[in-house]
Amino acid sequence: MRGEGLRRVRATLRWAHSDLRTHRGEALFLVLATAGIVASLLLATALFGYATNPWQRVFTQARGAHVWIHTVPSADARRLARLDGVDSVAGPYRTEAATVSVRGTRASVELRGTPGLPAVGRPLLTAGHWLDPAEPHGVVLESGLARSLLAEPGDTLTLPGTTRTLTVEGVAESAEPHYSPGEQPGLVWAPPSAVRAFGGQVIGLRLDDPADTDYVVQRAVTALGSGAVGEVSTWQQARSAAQGDNRLLGQVLGLFGLGALIAAGLAVHGAIATRIRGHLRDLSVLKAIGFTPGQVVRVFLLQHLAYALLGSVAAAALTEALGRRVPGRLGDAVGVWQGLPGHTPALFLIPVGAVLFIGLTTGLAAWRAGRVPPVPVPRPAAPxxxxxxxxxxxxxxxxxxxxxxxxxxxxxxxxxxxxxxxxxxxxxxxxxxxxxxxxxxxxxxxxxxxxxxLPTALTVRYDSDVDPAGVRALAARDPGVAAAYPGVEEAALVPGQTGTVALRGIGTRDEPYPYALAEGRAASGPDEAVAGQGLLDLLHARVGDWVRITVGDRPQILHIVGRSIEPQNAGRVVTTSLDALRENNPGLSPAFCELRLRPGADPHRVAAALTSAGRGHLDVHPVTNPxxxxxxxxxxxxxxxxxxxxxxxxxxxxxxxxxxxxxxxxxxxxxxxxxxxxxxxxxxxxxxxxxxxxxxxxxxxxxxxxxxxxxxxxxxxxxxxxxxxxxxxxxxxxxxxxxxxxxxxxxxxxxxxxxxxxxxxxxxxxxx
Incomplete structure (x- = not known):
């Protein structure tokens, strides 16, 4: 019996070897396809980990605040520490909105007067040292702002329009939203004495249960009064901003990887079924010499499992050894992923899952081979x-x-x-x-x-003492500028007071802003506005509805007549004309200018020319393209x-x-x-x-x-x-x-x- 078993094993190996020699190309293609699929799934996993875990690591190590609330100077923010659900607080800290410049590069920042290294929302130093009381003009920059300014410890920052200077003492990571030109000011930790213009204050709340974020925000706004709250940001928004495009890349890789895995499984199934139809006589011979149906099935199953296993192991080995050397974000993602706790299980489970799936589709097709009778059945005479x-x-x-x-x-x-x-x-x-x-x-x-x-290419921001009409006239003289739209942006509280959105007034009724509308029509009449998808989802509204938002203590009721494609601020934007906002606030003055360029104009040349003509009073930067x-x-x-x-x-x-x-x-x-x-x-x-x-x-x-x-x-x-x-x-x-x-x-x-x-x-x- 033992000798009979060995003969069957040898016969199986000889048949498998002969089949491999006959179908070398098909075997190679199956191995390469499996390797590509598994590599895609591994890279998708790495990108997902890269998108989530760096922010999560910083948030955990810094004991990040779940909610940051900006208030007016007169608000008693300390009372928020006594709210139910609040575990601890950071601040309140005095803040000042300012513009800093180094080597000709400008950025809008928030100076935050921080007397000592906080226990909640603690910055994680990556270079230099923390604030020294002996250095009244020393500051620490958030890492995203430092990268944008190309600043490092020892550099001197100037505040355009003033004689003030600040010295960079350190650079630190933070779990708060990073600097984004035109959207999010950079964060600068400074001694309280360096915050001269007391523009407001900010307090961070760390909660017992992060799931209660909206409820705590609502209670906090109620306790302070909506007129005292300027802006609210939550940990979910910060996490979403930190993940950015990495999560989308991971989703794309994962979707196509799974689709390709299904396609590969079906291709293997079809290949085996076709080969079984062409090898009926060989299968009958195997049955005739004593092979059981189970053994015949195992011949096909083990053969294709070997192909899948070879491709999966090759993909895992190449991803592990060479993944971090891939240039760009993919290489960075693999490098970070390899240091995460779930790296080893994923590196094992994903190839195993791919092999098992291919084995399942192979088994379904090979099962037919086991049913072939030991006596060949004559083929039908019909064509x-x-x-x-x-x-x-x-x-x-x-x-x-x-x-x-x-x-x-x-x-x-x-x-x-x-x-x-x-x-x-x-x-x-x-x-x-x-x-x-x-x-x-x-x-x-x-x-x-x-x-x-993105109808405009450049955003021009200017100091408060600059005449907005003069900025528009300066921009209009540049041959590359087709139109200039004055605008203002304010943080507004949504109904329920659980978060803030961006209320924008851009363009005038005589020269309307060219929205990119996906639904409805442009805003033209009084109190008409268009909104991004993110705002409509947040308010559970749709085109045609009236919405009520609050700017400080002023309610603003707007009729949403269209939905615009809005790449900025996660779509949580409602836009109307500057004239419509002035009807509710006559003293409103433009704070920036959006520039639409002529076809073929170089944005960098126009930005450099306007910056030079502004003599240090203009901050010109390109509009972020997602x-x-x-x-x-x-x-x-x-x-x-x-x-x-x-x-x-x-x-x-x-x-x-x-x-x-x-x-x-x-x-x-x-x-x-x-x-x-x-x-x-x-x-x-x-x-x-x-x-x-x-x-x-x-x-x-x-x-x-x-x-x-x-x-x-x-x-x-x-x-x-x-x-x-x-x-x-x-x-x-x-x-x-x-x-x-x-x-x-x-x-x-x-x-x-x-x-x-x-x-x-x-x-x-x-x-x-």
Whole structure:
């Protein structure tokens, strides 16, 4: 019995080795596809960890405050420490809004008078040292602000328009929102004596339960009075801002990785099913020499598990060894991920999960091999393609090329099997269409920012003593400036007093701001406004509703007549004209100016010219484009397309092998009616091309709306709003379909020609 078992093992190994030699290309493609899929999933996991854990690490180590509330100077902020649910507080600290400059680079900042290193919201020093009482002009910069200013300990900051100077003593990380030009001022910790203009105060609340954030904010605003609260920021907003585009990259990689895994599993399933149909005689021989159905199943299962395991291990090893060397954000993400606690389990579980999934799809197909009887069943006498349909006979009667007609007939005659082949080939093509749509959408942000919520290229901020009309006149004299829109932005409390949003007044009724509208119409009448998706979601409102927000102690009631694509502030923005805001506050003065440039104008040249003309009183910076942070997505998309193309190639090779094998039974009949080997080859090539054409058409029909749905859903969840998705150009889609069809025809030509020129004896043995 033991010798019999060894003989079976040796026979199994010999059969597996022979099969591997026969299908080397297919095995290589399966290994490479699995490696690409597992690498994508590992990189997605790394990006998710990179997006969340750095901020979480800083928040935990700094004992970050869950809520930061800015109030007027006269508010008694200390009473908030006695609120239910508040564990401890940071401050209150005196604040001053200022502008600092170093080596010609300016930034808006918040000077925060901090007497000592706080226990809550404690900055984590990365360079230099903390504030020294002996240095009354020493400050510590938040790390994002320091990077923007290219400042380091020892540098001297000036405050334009004054004679004051500050010395950088240190740089520190903080869990609060980082500096963002035009959106979020940079944080500067300073001795209380350095905060001269007492513009307000800020207090941080650390809560017993972070889930009670909205409730505590509401109670805090009620205790102080809405007129005393200027701005509220929460830990959720800070975390979302810190994650930024990294989470989106992780979602893209994860989505395509899972889709590619499913496509690969189906491709393996189809490959095994096709090979089983072509190896019925070999399987019968294995059964005849004593192999049990379970052993036959294990032959196929273990063989393909070995391919999947080899690809998974290779992907894990390469990601671990070389991942951190990838330039840009992906390399940084892998480096951070490798130091996180969940790194080792993920590095093991993701490849194992991929192998198990491929093993499941393999097992379902291999189960059929175990059911093959030990005595070969004679093949049916009917042609593989089945009887000729009426449409096929009419086409032949019209004297259309017989090879073309019979090829189309063979492609779609066996409906169930043909549809399964088309479906398996369609899936990777659908994902490629979605990937191309993501690429096109990113290009749209760069090429046509005005259609994506970014009609202006530069923002000009100026000191309070500068005449706004003079700034507009200065900008208008520059040949690169097409229009200048005065504007003001205020923090407003939403109903329920659980958070703040941005209320913007930009442009005038005579020269309205060019919104990028996705729904409704532009605001033109009194009290009319447009809102971003994030604000509509926060207020549970929609276009056509009236909303009430509070700026200080002044209520502002606005009619939302449109939804704009709003890339800034997570879409929590309501925008109206400057004239509409002045109706409620006549003394309101513009605080900045948005510049729309002429086509071809260089933003950097215009910014440099205006900064020089402003003589130190103007802060000119480019408008942040969210697509700038998505540049690594191009390389990701290119890599994913390569992996998906590889999976499609495996499926094409499977379909070609099955078509050639099925066509062997028709060779004698086709020769008997006088068809040449070239015509017989053309039948197989046409059948394969028709299959690829059907898959390309189906992929286009399904992929374009699916891509719009996914991209717009991501836009809505990020607050930008639906309406940003852009489909690939018809030419690009036509190129994809043409490449699929021509690739299928080229791959099918050689094996089809070999089969058509086989010797008559070989053909007789194949159909026997």
């Amino acid at each position: 593989a393609g089945g009887r000729l349909t009426g449409l096929t006979r009419r086409a032949l009667g019209l004297r259309l090329p017989a090879a073309l007609v019979l090829g189309c007939h063979r492609a779609f005659a066996g409906r169930g099997r043909s549809l399964a082949t088309v479906a398996r080939l369609t899936l990777p093509l659908v994902l490629i269409v979605v990937a191309l749509s993501a690429w096109t959408t990113i290009d749209r942000f760069h090429d046509s920012p005005g259609h994506m919520g 697509a700038d942070g998505l540049s690594p997505l191009r390389a990701v998309v290119a890599g994913l397309i390569a992996v998906l193309a590889l999976i499609g190639l495996v499926e094409l090779l499977t379909a070609i092998g099955g078509s050639v094998r099925e066509g062997e039974r028709d060779v004698l009949a086709l020769r008997a009616i006088g068809m040449s080997p070239r015509q017989i080859t053309a039948i197989t090539v046409t059948a394969t091309s028709c299959t690829a054409l059907a898959a390309a058409v189906a992929a286009t029909a399904l992929g374009v709306p699916l891509a719009r749905l996914l991209i717009d859903a991501e836009g809505s969840s990020s607050g930008i709003g639906a309406g940003i998705a852009r489909s690939p150009s018809p030419g690009l889609l036509l190129l994809l379909g043409t490449a699929a069809v021509l690739g299928a025809a080229g791959l099918a030509a050689l094996p089809a020609a070999r089969a058509a020129r086989r010797r008559m004896a070989d053909t007789l043995s194949a159909v026997a």
